[in-house]
Amino acid sequence: MRLTAALFLFGLSVPAVQAADDVSFNFDGHTKLRYTYQSNPDNSVFYDLVGSSANDGLGELRLNFKVKKSRFDFKAGYQFFGAYGDQIEIGRQFPGDAGLLFGRAPTDERRLFDLTDVIEDEDKTVAVQRLDRLSVGYTGEKAVLRFGRQTISWGNGLFFAPMDIVNPFDPSAVDTEYKLGDDMLLGQYLQDNGNDTQAAVVFRRDVISGDVESDQATAAIKYHGSFLWQDSMGEYDLLAAKNYGDVTVGLGGNLSLGGAVLRGDVVVTDTETENTVAMLVGNYSYSWVWGGKNVSGAVEYFYNGFGQRDGDYSDLDENTELLERIARGELFTLGRHYLAGSLMIEMTPLWQLTPNVFANLSDGSALAQVVTQHSLQDNLTLLGALNVPVGSVGTEYGGLPTPEPGKYLSYDLSFFLQLAWYF
Numbered sequence: 001m002r003l004t005a006a007l008f009l010f011g012l013s014v015p016a017v018q019a020a021d022d023v024s025f026n027f028d029g030h031t032k033l034r035y036t037y038q039s040n041p042d043n044s045v046f047y048d049l050v051g052s053s054a055n056d057g058l059g060e061l062r063l064n065f066k067v068k069k070s071r072f073d074f075k076a077g078y079q080f081f082g083a084y085g086d087q088i089e090i091g092r093q094f095p096g097d098a099g100l101l102f103g104r105a106p107t108d109e110r111r112l113f114d115l116t117d118v119i120e121d122e123d124k125t126v127a128v129q130r131l132d133r134l135s136v137g138y139t140g141e142k143a144v145l146r147f148g149r150q151t152i153s154w155g156n157g158l159f160f161a162p163m164d165i166v167n168p169f170d171p172s173a174v175d176t177e178y179k180l181g182d183d184m185l186l187g188q189y190l191q192d193n194g195n196d197t198q199a200a201v202v203f204r205r206d207v208i209s210g211d212v213e214s215d216q217a218t219a220a221i222k223y224h225g226s227f228l229w230q231d232s233m234g235e236y237d238l239l240a241a242k243n244y245g246d247v248t249v250g251l252g253g254n255l256s257l258g259g260a261v262l263r264g265d266v267v268v269t270d271t272e273t274e275n276t277v278a279m280l281v282g283n284y285s286y287s288w289v290w291g292g293k294n295v296s297g298a299v300e301y302f303y304n305g306f307g308q309r310d311g312d313y314s315d316l317d318e319n320t321e322l323l324e325r326i327a328r329g330e331l332f333t334l335g336r337h338y339l340a341g342s343l344m345i346e347m348t349p350l351w352q353l354t355p356n357v358f359a360n361l362s363d364g365s366a367l368a369q370v371v372t373q374h375s376l377q378d379n380l381t382l383l384g385a386l387n388v389p390v391g392s393v394g395t396e397y398g399g400l401p402t403p404e405p406g407k408y409l410s411y412d413l414s415f416f417l418q419l420a421w422y423f
Helices: 002-009 045-050 086-091 096-102 320-327
Strands: 014-018 023-039 053-069 072-085 116-122 125-139 143-150 182-190 196-202 218-229 232-243 246-257 260-270 276-290 293-304 337-348 351-360 365-377 380-390 413-422
Antiparallel strands (some): 023 413, 182 196, 293 337
């Protein structure tokens, strides 16, 4: 035990150490180094803050620990990251949760437990250590029950995920290895026919009072089943939830058709101010061989009923339902109609190249993205992405207007490179 504890402290992997009394231990983790560059035009507010370019560096260490005895287990995930750069300084100019969009560190002000320790957060520097996973669980023959900091991922969207109501990823996010954890009670029951029911209660605090409030929580139940349609297998999801006081219901599923897969979700929310609001996502994906290379393609449509109509952002500050969901990290887009497309090309067995595009159909702007992922060794991966916004000023991707005349929230292009070592 002293040896495994020492190895854990030094970040070395100890997979599946088996103790004499049928207790198993597992340690693993990774380190990541990332560089980010952003070019700013002279009509951008970012140009006024940091100049023609923004440069940032980030380092991360993650240690994962699991101990299991019989049907019980304990999981913990420690994370340390430090960053220095212009995006952090830019983020300080924006209020509240908006700072998360510019490289600021996550906080636990909404979560039940405060498991985040800010070591330094000043000027261009931020250093944080936190427990992103901390839970205990029981696994029976048909039921699973887990309490603590953990994650859930629901829905059938490939880029946009309206049914994933707890910490979904940004559609343009590239490093999606770990989702931010939340403090919740999660249960799952598996039927004999393979269908299952999941239920979760996410406990949260009011950011002003600091008290645990029911209208800040999420209570949800999702039923997952399968069906056969004309010799094709499909799956479906039924969702009922109360999320931040709003009643939400959803229906989704997927169906295999001739080698392709159709997926989709419809989510309807009864809000206090906007009455009933619908969101919809539907996608089509297919894989084939092109020029001797394996290729996977996907196209997805997303309708955001909370978004601005007709690409008009003049009264964006009055759309509180949208802004609240953006601040909470539930939505990431401002308009109503979006189309996304992707091609994953296997250039070699160890190198994948993925061009993506995210288009706002309401204002004609788009984000073009090229992602590269290269496995350098068994435990060493190089990940990179180039982002190029397309559109005129005054549009979502071309640059939103600001209260200062002639100034926009815009950038010319950005890219990042990340080296990850796994142990």
